[in-house]
Amino acid sequence: MHITSEKFQENAKAAISDEQLQTGLFIFGKIFPLLREATASKLPEFEALRDSARDIKIENLNNLGTYLEAFEARVEEAGGRIHWARTSEEANTIVERLCEEANAKNIIKSKSMVTEELELNDHLIGKGYNVVETDLGEYIIQLRNEKPFHIVGPALHLTAGQVSDTFYEAHKEHGRTEKVEDKVKLVEEARIVLRERFKNADVGITGANFLVAETGQIVLITNEGNADLSATLPKRHIVVTGIEKVVPTLDDLSVFLRILARSATGQETSNYVSLYSGPRRARDADGPESFDIVLVDNGRTDMLGTPVEEMLRCIRCGACLNACPVFTTVGGQSYGSVYSGPMGAVWTPALASVSSAAKLPNASSFCGKCEEVCPVRIPLPSMMRHWREKEFESHLTPSGQRWGLGLWAWLGKHPSLYSAATNIAGVGLRLISKTRRGRRIATSLPFIGQGWTQSRDLAVPSEPTFLSQYKDGRRR
Amino acid sequence: MSDARNAIFAKIKAADAKRGKAAAPEAKSRLETPPPQLVPAIGKPAPEEARDLFITKAIELGCTVADCPSFEEVPEKVSAYLIEQESPQQVILPVDEELSSLGWLAAGLSVSAQTGSDALDGNTSVTRAIAGVAETGAVAVASSSKYPVSLGLLPDRHIFVLKVDEITGGYEDVWKVARAAKDNQGMSRALNLVGGPSRTADIEATLVMGAHGPRTVHIILIGDDQEAQKPA
Numbered sequence: 001m002h003i004t005s006e007k008f009q010e011n012a013k014a015a016i017s018d019e020q021l022q023t024g025l026f027i028f029g030k031i032f033p034l035l036r037e038a039t040a041s042k043l044p045e046f047e048a049l050r051d052s053a054r055d056i057k058i059e060n061l062n063n064l065g066t067y068l069e070a071f072e073a074r075v076e077e078a079g080g081r082i083h084w085a086r087t088s089e090e091a092n093t094i095v096e097r098l099c100e101e102a103n104a105k106n107i108i109k110s111k112s113m114v115t116e117e118l119e120l121n122d123h124l125i126g127k128g129y130n131v132v133e134t135d136l137g138e139y140i141i142q143l144r145n146e147k148p149f150h151i152v153g154p155a156l157h158l159t160a161g162q163v164s165d166t167f168y169e170a171h172k173e174h175g176r177t178e179k180v181e182d183k184v185k186l187v188e189e190a191r192i193v194l195r196e197r198f199k200n201a202d203v204g205i206t207g208a209n210f211l212v213a214e215t216g217q218i219v220l221i222t223n224e225g226n227a228d229l230s231a232t233l234p235k236r237h238i239v240v241t242g243i244e245k246v247v248p249t250l251d252d253l254s255v256f257l258r259i260l261a262r263s264a265t266g267q268e269t270s271n272y273v274s275l276y277s278g279p280r281r282a283r284d285a286d287g288p289e290s291f292d293i294v295l296v297d298n299g300r301t302d303m304l305g306t307p308v309e310e311m312l313r314c315i316r317c318g319a320c321l322n323a324c325p326v327f328t329t330v331g332g333q334s335y336g337s338v339y340s341g342p343m344g345a346v347w348t349p350a351l352a353s354v355s356s357a358a359k360l361p362n363a364s365s366f367c368g369k370c371e372e373v374c375p376v377r378i379p380l381p382s383m384m385r386h387w388r389e390k391e392f393e394s395h396l397t398p399s400g401q402r403w404g405l406g407l408w409a410w411l412g413k414h415p416s417l418y419s420a421a422t423n424i425a426g427v428g429l430r431l432i433s434k435t436r437r438g439r440r441i442a443t444s445l446p447f448i449g450q451g452w453t454q455s456r457d458l459a460v461p462s463e464p465t466f467l468s469q470y471k472d473g474r475r476r
Numbered sequence: 477m478s479d480a481r482n483a484i485f486a487k488i489k490a491a492d493a494k495r496g497k498a499a500a501p502e503a504k505s506r507l508e509t510p511p512p513q514l515v516p517a518i519g520k521p522a523p524e525e526a527r528d529l530f531i532t533k534a535i536e537l538g539c540t541v542a543d544c545p546s547f548e549e550v551p552e553k554v555s556a557y558l559i560e561q562e563s564p565q566q567v568i569l570p571v572d573e574e575l576s577s578l579g580w581l582a583a584g585l586s587v588s589a590q591t592g593s594d595a596l597d598g599n600t601s602v603t604r605a606i607a608g609v610a611e612t613g614a615v616a617v618a619s620s621s622k623y624p625v626s627l628g629l630l631p632d633r634h635i636f637v638l639k640v641d642e643i644t645g646g647y648e649d650v651w652k653v654a655r656a657a658k659d660n661q662g663m664s665r666a667l668n669l670v671g672g673p674s675r676t677a678d679i680e681a682t683l684v685m686g687a688h689g690p691r692t693v694h695i696i697l698i699g700d701d702q703e704a705q706k707p708a
Contacts, residue, residue, distance in 0.1 A: 158680075214510060
C-alpha cells in the first residue's frame with residue numbers, strides 16, 4: 001500500500017481553507033451522525049447488539065484458523081475455489097492469473113476497500129485490462145483519478161458541478177454530448193454508460209462485507225445493486241477480501257446486519273443484502289461459471305496477538321470517521337491513505353509502517369467519540385496511543401516534541417517545580433490575555449506558544465488551579 | 477499458492493500460542509449447532525403483526541404494495557400497476573409454471589420469456605419470492621431455474637408475487653431456508669434480500685432512485701386478510 005501520510009499537515013492546511021470541501025464535510029460531520037443517531041435510537045436493543053457484535057468478533061479472532069478452514073471447506077463443496085495471498089503482490093498476481101485464464105478483457109468491479117489497499121486496479125490496468133468501478137462514488141473518483149475520500153462515501157466531498165464536469169469529459173467517447181448538471185440526470189447517465197459495461201464484462205470483481213464459515217457464503221451489501229450485477233452477469237466472479245471478514249454463523253451475521261447500515265448511513269437496512277455461494281448450479285438460469293475467492297492477509301496476521309489486534313474487528317462502517325473532529329475538518333485525502341479517520345490511523349501504520357504513517361495516530365484529539373460510536377466497540381484511542389508509543393520508542397518523534405515531552409515528564413516528577421512553573425505560566429497567561437465574550441483568551445503567545453496561537457486562541461485556565469483546589473479539599 | 481496458505485495458518489497458530497490457548501473445540505461445535513444470538517423485538521414480531529410490519533417497512537423502503545385475493549387475479553393487478561406507471565402492458569416471466577399458467581393474455585398483457593440481458597433493459601419482470609422479511613421490509617429471493625438473479629436487477633420495474641403466509645419475522649427466518657439445503661450444492665447460489673428499488677446517494681448525499689437496478693419495486697401480496705375476515 002503506497003501512502004503519502006507524511007504530508008498530513010500540508011494537506012490538512014489546504015483542506016481547511018478549501019470552502020467547497022468544507023461544504024462536503026458537513027455531510028459526514030453532521031448529516032451522517034444525525035441519521036445514525038435517529039435509527040439507532042429507534043432500536044432499543046442497539047447497544048446490546050453492539051456488545052454481542054464485539055463478543056462475537058473476539059471469539060472469532062481467537063479461533064480464526066478454525067473458521068477460515070471451515071469456510072474454505074464449504075466454498076469448495078459448493079464448487080468455488082479459495083486462493084490465499086500473503087501480500088498485495090501475491091493477491092494481484094492471483095487475480096491477474098484468473099483474468100488471464102478467462103481470456104478476459106473487460107472487468108467490472110464493485111466497491112472494495114481491500115482492492116483499494118492492494119492497488120489492484122492499477123495492477124490490472126497496467127497489464128492491459130479495462131477495469132471499471134461500478135459503485136457510483138467509486139466510478140466518479142476513478143474517472144477523476146482520485147483515491148476514495150471516505151470508506152463509505154468515496155466521492156461525497158465533490159459537488160454535483162464537479163461530477164458534471166467529470167462526466168462531460170469522460171462520457172464524450174460514449175457519444176454523450178450534452179452536459180447535465182441535475183443530480184437525477186447524472187445518476188441516469190452513469191446508469192446508461194455502466195449498463196453497457198456490465199453487459200460486456202468478462203469478469204466481475206467484488207469484495208465481501210462478511211464471509212460465513214458455517215455455510216461458505218460471501219455477503220455483499222449495497223444500495224445500488226452493483227455488487228449483485230458484478231456477481232451475476234460476467235462469466236467469472238472473483239471475490240477479493242481480507243481474512244478477518246469471516247464470521248462463524250448466519251446467526252452471528254444477523255447481529256452485524258442489524259448494526260452495519262445503522263452505523264454507516266443511518267439506514268435500517270441497505271437495499272441489497274446478498275449471500276453468494278459457488279458458481280451457477282446446473283439448475284440455475286444465470287450466474288457465473290466460476291467463483292474464486294482471494295483471501296488476503298497483507299499484514300493482518302501480524303496484528304494478531306498484538307495491542308492492535310482488536311482493530312481486526314472493524315466492519316468498515318465509517319461511523320468513527322463521521323464522529324471524528326479531525327476527519328470532519330480535514331477530510332479523507334489529507335490522510336494520504338485509503339483508510340482514513342480514526343480507523344485509518346490505526347490500520348495504516350499496521351499495513352504500511354509506523355515510520356511512514358506516524359502522522360496519522362497523532363492526528364487525534366483523543367476525544368473518544370470514535371470509540372463511542374464504533375459498532376464493535378474498538379478502543380480506537382488507546383490503539384492510536386499504542387502507535388504513538390511505538391513512534392516514540394523508535395525515535396521517530398520530532399526532536400522538539402521529544403524535548404518538550406521530556407521536560408514535561410521531568411517537571412511532573414518534581415511536584416514543587418511543576419507547581420511553580422504552572423503558577424508562573426498562569427500569571428503570565430493572565431497578563432497577556434483579554435476577555436472576549438466573557439472568556440479569558442490569549443490570542444498571541446511568545447516563544448513556542450506561537451505555534452498554537454498562529455491558528456487559534458488559547459483559553460486561559462480559570463483560577464484557582466485544580467491542584468490548589470485539591471489541596472484545599474474542594475476537589476477530590 | 478499453498479505456501480501462502482501454510483504461512484498464513486502458521487502465523488495464526490503462532491498468535492494462538494502467544495495467547496496461551498489452542499483453537500477451542502467450542503468453535504467447531506458453534507458451527508455445527510449455531511447458538512442463537514440476541515434478536516431484537518422487531519425481528520420476532522407476533523404472527524398477527526408480521527404482515528402489517530412488513531407492509532410498513534416495505535413502503536418505507538420505497539416499494540409499493542397491493543393486495544390480491546388469489547393467484548388468478550395477479551395478471552389484472554399487474555396490468556393495473558403498469559397503467560398507473562404509464563408503462564407498456566408487457567411482462568417478462570421466468571420459467572415458472574405457477575406464474576406462466578395465469579391468464580396474462582386475457583388481462584391484456586403480452587408475455588415474454590426472453591431473459592437475455594438486452595431483453596430485460598427497460599422492461600418489467602414478474603417473479604415469485606421465497607419470503608418477505610417483516611423486520612426490514614425486504615423481499616427474499618433465491619436463485620433457481622425459476623429465478624434468474626438478473627430478473628431482479630436489469631428490468632426497470634420488478635414485481636414480486638408474495639403470499640401473506642410467506643411473510644416471516646427477521647433474518648433468522650430467512651436463514652432457515654439457506655440451512656434447509658442438505659449440502660452446499662443444494663444451497664442456492666444467490667440468496668438476495670431486496671429492500672426496495674435500487675438507489676444511490678453518492679452525489680452530494682441526495683437520494684436518487686434507479687441507480688443500477690429496478691427503478692420501482694411493486695409487491696403483490698396474495699391472500700390478504702380481507703378474505704380471511706369474511707364471515708364463513
